[in-house]
Amino acid sequence: MAVAIIKKLLRLVLLLFAVSLLTFLLVSMSPVDPVRAYIGADMLLVSPEQRELIEAYWGLDQPLITQYLQWISSILSGDFGTSLIHRVPVIEVIVDRFFSSILLIALAWFMSGTLGVVLGSIAAMKKGTWIDRFVNGYCYLLLSTPGFWLGLLLLMVFSVWLGIFPTGLSAPIGITASEVTFGDRLYHAILPALTLSIIGVANVCLHTREKMLDVLQTPYILQARANGYAGIRLFMRHGLRNMLLPAISVHFASFGELFGGAIIAEQVFSYPGLGQAVVDAGLQGDMPLFLAIVLISALFVFVGNWLADILYLVIDPRLRKGGSRS
Amino acid sequence: MKKNMLIPLFLFLVFYLLSFVINDTIRLDLIGKNQAPSLSHLFGTDWLGRDMLLRTLKGIQLSITLGIVTALLSTCLGLLLSLLATFNPLFDKLVAWLIDLFLSLPHLVTLILISFVLGGGFKGVVIGLMLTHWPAITRVLRAELLQLQTMPYVQISKQLGKGFWWRARHHFLPHLFPQLMVGFTLIFPHAILHEASITFLGFGLSAEQPAIGIILSESMQYLSSGMWWLAFFPGLTLLMMIILFQCFAKAFKHYLERDRSYGHYFNG
Numbered sequence: 349m350a351v352a353i354i355k356k357l358l359r360l361v362l363l364l365f366a367v368s369l370l371t372f373l374l375v376s377m378s379p380v381d382p383v384r385a386y387i388g389a390d391m392l393l394v395s396p397e398q399r400e401l402i403e404a405y406w407g408l409d410q411p412l413i414t415q416y417l418q419w420i421s422s423i424l425s426g427d428f429g430t431s432l433i434h435r436v437p438v439i440e441v442i443v444d445r446f447f448s449s450i451l452l453i454a455l456a457w458f459m460s461g462t463l464g465v466v467l468g469s470i471a472a473m474k475k476g477t478w479i480d481r482f483v484n485g486y487c488y489l490l491l492s493t494p495g496f497w498l499g500l501l502l503l504m505v506f507s508v509w510l511g512i513f514p515t516g517l518s519a520p521i522g523i524t525a526s527e528v529t530f531g532d533r534l535y536h537a538i539l540p541a542l543t544l545s546i547i548g549v550a551n552v553c554l555h556t557r558e559k560m561l562d563v564l565q566t567p568y569i570l571q572a573r574a575n576g577y578a579g580i581r582l583f584m585r586h587g588l589r590n591m592l593l594p595a596i597s598v599h600f601a602s603f604g605e606l607f608g609g610a611i612i613a614e615q616v617f618s619y620p621g622l623g624q625a626v627v628d629a630g631l632q633g634d635m636p637l638f639l640a641i642v643l644i645s646a647l648f649v650f651v652g653n654w655l656a657d658i659l660y661l662v663i664d665p666r667l668r669k670g671g672s673r674s
Numbered sequence: 675m676k677k678n679m680l681i682p683l684f685l686f687l688v689f690y691l692l693s694f695v696i697n698d699t700i701r702l703d704l705i706g707k708n709q710a711p712s713l714s715h716l717f718g719t720d721w722l723g724r725d726m727l728l729r730t731l732k733g734i735q736l737s738i739t740l741g742i743v744t745a746l747l748s749t750c751l752g753l754l755l756s757l758l759a760t761f762n763p764l765f766d767k768l769v770a771w772l773i774d775l776f777l778s779l780p781h782l783v784t785l786i787l788i789s790f791v792l793g794g795g796f797k798g799v800v801i802g803l804m805l806t807h808w809p810a811i812t813r814v815l816r817a818e819l820l821q822l823q824t825m826p827y828v829q830i831s832k833q834l835g836k837g838f839w840w841r842a843r844h845h846f847l848p849h850l851f852p853q854l855m856v857g858f859t860l861i862f863p864h865a866i867l868h869e870a871s872i873t874f875l876g877f878g879l880s881a882e883q884p885a886i887g888i889i890l891s892e893s894m895q896y897l898s899s900g901m902w903w904l905a906f907f908p909g910l911t912l913l914m915m916i917i918l919f920q921c922f923a924k925a926f927k928h929y930l931e932r933d934r935s936y937g938h939y940f941n942g
Binding site: 363366367370371374375377378488489491492493494495496497500501503504508603604605607608611612615616626627630631638641642645646648649650 | 774775777778779780781782783786787788789790791792793863867870871874875876877886887890893894897902905906909912913916917920924
């Protein structure tokens with residue numbers, strides 16, 4: 349177990365290193381001029397000599413490798429640099445945004461996971477009926493739906509017409525940050541989370557249905573049926589555990605998609621999370637923030653896959669005993 | 675069986691070609707601005723009095739063209755890399771590692787990164803989409819090729835002194851062709867959806883191009899004043915087109931049905 353964890357951690361370090369190197373090289377190739385991005389409109393007031401001084405101060409005149417090594421070593425010591433748009437240390441922006449994003453993502457993740465597994469199981473148990481066809485149709489419809497359009501529709505219906513939910517942000521306007529309660533935050537996160545989870549259901553649901561159909565074909569189900577089990581009891585005793593593995597691995601592996609979805613949902617609902625931060629950083633050339641969020645998203649995806657691996661062991665006793673994955 | 679496949683494809687192509695036939699330039703009409711959908715303007719008009727139906731059709735045309743180009747390019751890239759992977763074990767490791775690397779970042783983040791580096795625009799979007807969609811197909815092709823290489827006829831042909839590219843052309847390509855077609859049809863809708871998203875976020879096509887993503891992101895400013903048609907119809911049209919294509923892709927996959935290894939595509 350310990351060896352496995354160390355191996356995983358080693359892979360993580362290697363991966364983050366590769367991602368950081370690649371993104372750093374890509375970003376340094378971009379047409380955005382860091383000095384210009386930092387100074388903004390006052391660029392005209394800066395003489396070429398001053399510019400050279402700034403470049404020297406930032407180490408822009410040094411070769412790329414040196415720049416990269418400096419950047420990575422300061423990140424390793426916990427210094428992510430200063431955000432150019434927010435004018436505060438990147439780490440503060442990220443910590444601030446991270447909570448909002450995690451709230452949103454966690455809500456969406458649980459909703460879509462539960463709903464997906466439930467719908468998928470019902471569809472498989474009732475294969476061929478109208479319920480099955482309805483669930484299937486719903487999933488295929490959602491796989492083709494642009495997420496931001498769905499967000500716009502929900503925004504139109506629930507916020508503009510019905511006025512039930514707020515149109516944006518993560519807290520009510522006009523009160524100080526200390527007065528914002530968890531309830532307020534939750535209330536503002538519901539609509540974006542709903543957008544994310546409605547889309548996210550499709551994947552889990554289709555996989556669950558597929559696997560459940562496979563399970564229903566097996567001899568032990570036939571035996572159980574012969575013993576008189578049917579419906580919900582058959583499902584709980586023989587179906588659930590066996591079909592849960594692929595559903596879980598798909599759902600954890602969807603962390604990446606979820607992060608992407610969160611970027612879009614946050615943009616539609618102007619919800620101040622990591623996704624909105626990365627869009628702003630990209631559009632306005634705020635490289636320290638941009639690079640940091642790219643690294644965090646890689647970490648996020650990796651953790652998702654890792655958790656799936658660990659849960660495999662928890663759920664399936666056969667794997668714990670060192671058997672191969674079914 | 676064939677009917678299931680051909681009808682959606684036919685409808686899809688009709689819509690696509692329709693947008694070419696209507697070469698009516700989109701006129702500004704400030705008197706008839708902000709009109710709700712009516713018989714003369716089926717999709718309503720926007721704040722400059724432009725007919726939304728025409729704008730939507732143009733946007734769809736652009737999206738589909740982009741989708742075809744990128745799906746084709748990433749399929750080719752996938753083929754190339756998977757062939758390279760079979761060339762020798764070192765390349766194989768490298769390709770597997772590259773796949774892992776690209777799958778380790780969320781698609782949209784990679785897209786933003788690449789578009790950012792290339793400065794957006796048509797080129798940025800095409801390259802970005804190409805680079806984010808190849809891993810899925812490469813994985814399938816690589817697995818297929820690994821299996822294919824152990825086949826007796828390939829081994830014999832190797833012993834007979836045929837070179838790698840000869841084997842690739844005469845043994846691998848004909849075998850992989852159905853996979854390539856399926857891969858293409860599965861990547862295409864994804865590419866369109868991602869193109870719309872990235873344009874919506876502001877990294878993709880520039881604002882003067884009539885892309886669906888642009889139309890929708892512009893419409894956001896007018897939603898609170900109740901102009902629902904600006905967002906509703908363009909999105910719905912895009913959805914319809916993608917569903918038509920998905921129907922075709924599904925039927926097509928069934929038609930070529932070989933194994934169930936295509937499942938990966940639906941994950942990302």
